[in-house]
Amino acid sequence: MKVSFHLRKDKANKEGLMPVRMLITAKDxxxxxxxxxxxxxxxxxxxxxxxxxxxxxxxPYNYHIEYNKIIxxxxxxxxxxxxxxxxxxxxxxxxxxxxxxxxxxxxxxxxHEFFPTFEEFKDSSKSIxxxxxxxxxxxxxxxxxxxxxxxxxxxxFDSIDSTFFEKLQDYTFTERKNKxxxxxxxxxxxxxFMNWSxxxxxxxxxxxxxxxxxxxxxxIIYLTMDExxxxxxxxxxxxxxxQVRDMYVFNSVTGLRISDYKALKPSNVKKDYLLITxxxxxxxxxxxxxxxxxxxxLERYKDTIHEPLPVISDQKLNKYIKExxxxxxxxxxxxxxxxVGQKRIEKTVPKYELITSHTARKTFVTNSLILGxxxxxxxxxxxxxxxxxxxxxxxxxEDFKRKEMDxxxxxxxxxxx
Numbered sequence: 001m002k003v004s005f006h007l008r009k010d011k012a013n014k015e016g017l018m019p020v021r022m023l024i025t026a027k028d029x030x031x032x033x034x035x036x037x038x039x040x041x042x043x044x045x046x047x048x049x050x051x052x053x054x055x056x057x058x059x060p061y062n063y064h065i066e067y068n069k070i071i072x073x074x075x076x077x078x079x080x081x082x083x084x085x086x087x088x089x090x091x092x093x094x095x096x097x098x099x100x101x102x103x104x105x106x107x108x109x110x111x112h113e114f115f116p117t118f119e120e121f122k123d124s125s126k127s128i129x130x131x132x133x134x135x136x137x138x139x140x141x142x143x144x145x146x147x148x149x150x151x152x153x154x155x156x157f158d159s160i161d162s163t164f165f166e167k168l169q170d171y172t173f174t175e176r177k178n179k180x181x182x183x184x185x186x187x188x189x190x191x192x193f194m195n196w197s198x199x200x201x202x203x204x205x206x207x208x209x210x211x212x213x214x215x216x217x218x219x220i221i222y223l224t225m226d227e228x229x230x231x232x233x234x235x236x237x238x239x240x241x242x243q244v245r246d247m248y249v250f251n252s253v254t255g256l257r258i259s260d261y262k263a264l265k266p267s268n269v270k271k272d273y274l275l276i277t278x279x280x281x282x283x284x285x286x287x288x289x290x291x292x293x294x295x296x297x298l299e300r301y302k303d304t305i306h307e308p309l310p311v312i313s314d315q316k317l318n319k320y321i322k323e324x325x326x327x328x329x330x331x332x333x334x335x336x337x338x339x340v341g342q343k344r345i346e347k348t349v350p351k352y353e354l355i356t357s358h359t360a361r362k363t364f365v366t367n368s369l370i371l372g373x374x375x376x377x378x379x380x381x382x383x384x385x386x387x388x389x390x391x392x393x394x395x396x397x398e399d400f401k402r403k404e405m406d407x408x409x410x411x412x413x414x415x416x417x
Contacts, residue, residue, distance in 0.1 A: 001082045001085070001092060002026075003023070003078040003082075004050060005071055007020060007045050016041045017039040020034070021033065031097055090156075114156055115141065115155070117202055118144075121196050122137040139189075140186055147168055153167065157197070160205060161207040165187075168183075169183060169341075172186070179345075181216060181338070184215035186213075188213070214339075222366045223330065223363045227325075230330070231248070231330070232245070236327065241327075245321075247311075249297065250293075250298075250309060252363040252367075254290070255365065256288065257278075258314065260278060261309070266307055274290065280383075288381060333351070336349070336354070
């Protein structure tokens, strides 16, 4: 691949000024482009250097400094494009090069590669994002690398377009058999990365902004008040399971995220509330009210090695809480409905199999609303920002109250004795 410059002698005007034209030679194609606004008389053009010479003494100024600067910049841009093509094993077709020239090479930092930049994005986020968010970035990077390997399509900033979206979607559903929610998760992280790199001026591709991935609404899994009390009041034979019960119930009666629970220190525990910095939002001095259940659990571990509360890994907690719920017979059959593309998949399992650390917070929100706590107060405690997601809990509470009304007042015999 080469770039050179010459005069278009056939386009000389009345003053003898000729346009300077660029010739790009790549593989089996030649591309000619006139350098706009750069004109030169043949007597001032140096064929060897392919630049303008300075005017002779007493001759009019020929703008050789300005014009040579424009030619230098154009050559640098084309050479950057050549390096980019070589580094990324791109086939330098005429259409590809013309598209780059038309979009303006000066607007694109062609030296930035997709995956190394994604790693930069991930690493730069470590100080401001939670470990769970960073893990989602790693998952997305690995998924996209697998897609690149499977499809043979090299991912570049410029290749993130509608064709890429369709092929990634087919790969997700057809090859990986992943659900719609997983594809929506991948697209969400990808768009976050593309926005960040756009702000950094690493690319000028805006096609990704049109990506829309369908995210099917999933069931809200939570423990009813009866189930929660059954779990809370059960004395397990194993101390390990008793601690797991307390961990789960504590989050179920306070609304804490598991990340905030694990960060608790004795200094966070006040008389009537917890005073914490929320891990996800970084909100400082957030007050979480205590109630008789949370106080009792805290009291169990006061002056022990577990103070303020026991902590185990997420994996063990999720495994052991299922065991706890199975023992206390929280085994109502629940049908989960998911979609892989348009294909509907249903699976019916005992409820205890679906209980994880994250369902504790859902248990708090749902039961708080059912018990009559005001929506605004619940949201203030939990920090829910999105109205749409919170309304799902409100609907469950309203449906529960309607069902209770049907089971009580609507069953009263109105006939006279």
